[in-house]
Amino acid sequence: MxxxxxxxxxxxxxxxxxxxxxxxxxxxxxxxxxxxxxxxxxxxxxxxxxxxxRSKRDVYTGVAVNIEDMIAASFLDPQLLSLPFTQIPRALVDGIFRVSREHMNLISFLQTDMQSSEEMLQHKDSNERITAILADIFQRAIERGELAPFHTEMYSQLLCLLGDNVMYQCFAVENGEREALYHDYFVEMVERLFFGPSLREGQDRSSADS
Amino acid sequence: MxxxxxxxxxxxxxxxxxxxxxxxxxxxxxxxxxxxxxxxxxxxxxxxxxxxxRSKRDVYTGVAVNIEDMIAASFLDPQLLSLPFTQIPRALVDGIFRVSREHMNLISFLQTDMQSSEEMLQHKDSNERITAILADIFQRAIERGELAPFHTEMYSQLLCLLGDNVMYQCFAVENGEREALYHDYFVEMVERLFFGPSLREGQDRSSADS
Amino acid sequence: MxxxxxxxxxxxxxxxxxxxxxxxxxxxxxxxxxxxxxxxxxxxxxxxxxxxxRSKRDVYTGVAVNIEDMIAASFLDPQLLSLPFTQIPRALVDGIFRVSREHMNLISFLQTDMQSSEEMLQHKDSNERITAILADIFQRAIERGELAPFHTEMYSQLLCLLGDNVMYQCFAVENGEREALYHDYFVEMVERLFFGPSLREGQDRSSADS
Amino acid sequence: MxxxxxxxxxxxxxxxxxxxxxxxxxxxxxxxxxxxxxxxxxxxxxxxxxxxxRSKRDVYTGVAVNIEDMIAASFLDPQLLSLPFTQIPRALVDGIFRVSREHMNLISFLQTDMQSSEEMLQHKDSNERITAILADIFQRAIERGELAPFHTEMYSQLLCLLGDNVMYQCFAVENGEREALYHDYFVEMVERLFFGPSLREGQDRSSADS
DNA sequence: AATGAATGAGGGTTCATTCAT
DNA sequence: TATGAATGAACCCTCATTCAT
The missing domain is CATH 1.10.10.60 (Homeodomain-like)
Structure with missing residues (x-):
């Protein structure tokens, strides 16, 4: 004790x-x-x-990893896994936005220039952890027949990168001023990716606003 | 004289x-x-x-703008605009990869910490310039009836962000070791976005490679 | 208890x-x-x-005194005093070399910068203790008629200083690589000092080795 | 210019x-x-x-080498070489004492603990320069038949070490309070070494004072 | 326009020492 | 006695910037 x-x-x-x-x-x-x-x-x-x-830089890395882990945690919500896949993309995006909004000030830490290889490894680890969680979600959907098989890892990677950067742009650069817009179109884009229809064929959703 | x-x-x-x-x-x-x-x-x-x-930071800014302009220039390839839209996504991705590969080392630069708000504005400008070019390309396609109308600006923005980060991950973090993989799936993802079929419906494409 | x-x-x-x-x-x-x-x-x-x-410096002093006492002890070998004086110079030098060789690493310590006057006094004490032992040895030899009377204290002092520095040079600077050489010539020099012949007169001794 | x-x-x-x-x-x-x-x-x-x-330590080394060179310079007095050898030992000792007395405060720099090998080389160089000059003086005397051949280099080395330490003891430790004593007996010792008679045989010089 | 020696504020880091437990 | 986490003063060194030439 x-x-x-x-x-x-x-x-x-x-x-x-x-x-x-x-x-x-x-x-x-x-x-x-x-x-x-x-x-x-x-x-x-x-x-x-x-x-x-060990050093000032070490403190910085600690802060950055802290934040990345916080985001990773948002994917671990057990409720998420019990949803039908049709609702998952939106739920994922909602999660990212919620965490990011709550910690708006920290988002800029998602973009670090990583000089030392040790730092790079730390970030890579963190990135891989998140990617793996995403890939796992997709894999389960495939197994349940909700999605056709695809390269889950690579798509997770790409989506992950996109998410990072969207959060950065939306909250760090634009201070969340257009959050709703980013949110809606991010959801739309991801849903279109998984469920179609493509931009060429779809006629409904995508017409209004500036 | x-x-x-x-x-x-x-x-x-x-x-x-x-x-x-x-x-x-x-x-x-x-x-x-x-x-x-x-x-x-x-x-x-x-x-x-x-x-x-005027200062060291001023030199830095000069360098950064230089690089971003170089990338923006790759989108201005006049040949690009004369292609049928079905070939444009791939051509765009090819262009990004080509420029990035040639200036692999510079890519990591795009992500360097931009603490001051002045610098952030510069980046925002640069980003908006590229985004506008993309949006213009999409707009033309819509006008030619090759695409259904959609929020071109926001999609350009999102694609632009994705592109930035994919390049960073592919070239700066992984040293271009999996360039082909990133290239192919980036193309696939963008094409799927524009042309479908969605991941739920498509059966064929996504099986090959490691 | x-x-x-x-x-x-x-x-x-x-x-x-x-x-x-x-x-x-x-x-x-x-x-x-x-x-x-x-x-x-x-x-x-x-x-x-x-x-x-009381302080780090205090620890240092403790270590230094320790070493010097060890060297002083080597002169107190009771066998030494019972030798005829003709064998004493060589025996002394042998003793110094033996102690120094065994504690090669410590020798460099004797030369460490003694900035404070308090430390200098400690060193002076230690030096005087050794000098006194040497002088005593010479005094006994004079009393036994083996040596003509001379300023035993000052010669002891000078020899002591020479010894210190030879050990430092031989073991600390040169890592003992030329120990035999230093030993032989140190013996020769001391014997010549006590027993002659001087360098001007002697013809034989000084020819061998590298 | x-x-x-x-x-x-x-x-x-x-x-x-x-x-x-x-x-x-x-x-x-x-x-x-x-x-x-x-x-x-x-x-x-x-x-x-x-x-x-380059560093604080570098400044220190600069100071130390400076002093050592000053002493070396005292041996280069051209008058010295034209003297008959009988007067050279005393002249050498006189030179060392004169330089040391003039720069009494600096003598403590003769004893540096040399941590880095680079520093050690610098000091070794300096030491070898002085030793070489001494050896050269002896060699000339031998060639002129004033001395029997002997291991000039090693004797120079030993004398050099002795000189260093005597100066240190006389001026740094004792503040020059017994300079005359050290001077006289240093001369006596060196002369006895070169010209005899040994302490066992000589009756004249070495009796008075404390 | 070009130079580069001189500046000196400032920061990261170390480590001897203390003291509450 | 023994501990070792906490302290914070102090220092070496860097380097952006200036300015006399």
Missing amino acids: DQEKLSEESRSKRDAILAAARTLFVKKGYEETTIADIAREANIAVGTVYLYF | DQEKLSEESRSKRDAILAAARTLFVKKGYEETTIADIAREANIAVGTVYLYF | DQEKLSEESRSKRDAILAAARTLFVKKGYEETTIADIAREANIAVGTVYLYF | DQEKLSEESRSKRDAILAAARTLFVKKGYEETTIADIAREANIAVGTVYLYF
Whole structure:
């Protein structure tokens, strides 16, 4: 129990640093944030930061991975898997938008320039985790006969990349000002991809607004 | 004429700086590249850089815009517009891949952290320019009756974002090792989007390769 | 008895710290060795070091004195005093080389920068202790009529200094690669000093080796 | 000439740094002296130090080598070579003492702990330069028949080491308080080495004082 | 226009030391 | 006694920027 408490405190201090860093990175950007800033915001000493992270860059990566995991978690909603596949694309998109809206400020962390190969691996892992979850959802649909077989992994990858970038554009670049628009057309595009009809043949949905 | 020559020399020195900066930014990243490095690579003095750019960040912006323009240019291929629309999606994807492959190293640049809002605007501009070109292509197809009417701008936007990230993943993260795979499925996805059949109905296409 | 045992444990822990420090100072140098390193090597906690030493510098001093005492001890070999003086110079040199060879790594320690005057005094003490032993040996020889009277203290001092530096050069700088050479010529020089003949007169001895 | 002046200024700035560093190293010790201190003392900016030296340690080495060269220079006195050998040992010792006395504060630099191999090489070079000069002097004496042949290099080495350490002890440890004593007995010892008589046989010189 | 030596503010990082447990 | 997490002062070094030539 003593062990546990220590571990808890340890965890909470690490989290405090991450929270402080997140706040500051969002407010001032990475370069403009100093370790001293982070320590002050987290109410700890400068040196303490280095007990939990090896470098400033390490703190950054921690923040970024944190966010990516948060998004991955939104796909793990057990309700999602019990839906008929016709409702899944919309549900997925809804999930991404919800998480992104709630953490709008953090979205810019989805686009990191990854200098070190170690960092790249961390991000790649995170990306693969999400991709795998998506692919699994598609695979189940195929097995249930709701979809024709296709290269689930690659489609998951592409959709994942698209999602990342749409969130970035919608929330980080445009501050969510056109969220509804992005949401609706993202849903439409994904649904069309899975269920058709194609843009050439379909006559109904796609006509109004600017 | 003297004026002109001076201006020419001026232009060429500015370009030399941009070229040097591009090389170094790609090789070492922005933070790790110093003005001294750039000056050395461009065979000029440190001070001279400041005759053509106001700050290091200014040099960076110059380089970034340069690259994005290059990509935008690939869409302006006049041949593209004279193709029947059935061939256009593939041609577009081919164009993106070709430009990206040739400038593989520059791609990672498009994703570099844009903290300041000024830079974000620049990127937004660039993005909008490309998006507009795409939308125009789609609009023409609609006018020629090759496509049903749809929200061309938003679809262009989404496709554009997808393209950016696919290029980044394919060339910057994976070093182009699975280029063929990404290419084929990117084409397939876009074609399916425009021409169907949807994944639920189509039986044939999606079986080959690893 | 409890007192005694505590004191023993105390002694052994202090020694453990000194041993750990010695190893690390030799391997990495004073500046590069941290208190944390020492604690780890000694299998104790950082704070414990401060129960036995007031500061890092204090640990250093402890280590240095330790080494010098070891060398001083080699001169106290009782057999040495019972030898006829003709054999004593060689025996002395042998002793120095033996101790130095065994603790090759520690020798470089004798030369570490002693900036503070307090440390200089400690060194002076240590030096004087060794010098006194040497002078005593010479004094006995004079009393036994084996040597003409001379300024024993100053000669001891000079020889002592020479010894220090020869050991440093031979073992610390050259890693003992030319030990035999240094040994032979050190013996020769000291014997020549005490027994002649001078370099101007002697014809034989100095011809062999590389 | 412009070239020359620049080079001169460059030299003088480097020398200013060395002088400032020397002063401070002597006054406060290496560790306690900061680059900022040195820059202030030299009336330049911190960054400027790094235009002339790669690191703080590099400055230190510069100071040390400077001093060693100064001593080497004292051996190059052309008058020395024209003396009959009987007067050379005393002249050599006189030279060392004169230089050392003039730069008493710097003598402690003769004893550096040399961590990096690069530093060690620099010192080794310096040492070998001095040794070679000494050996050359002896060799000439042998050729002129003033000395019997002997291992000049090794004796030079040993004498050199002895000299270094005597200077260190006399001036750095004892602040020159017993300079006369050290001088006289150093001369006596060296002369006895070269010219005899040995301590066992000689009756004259070595009796008085404490 | 071109130079490049000089600047100096600023930041990441280390690590000896402390103290609550 | 023993611990080791926390502290925070201090320092080396970098490098964008300037300006006298």
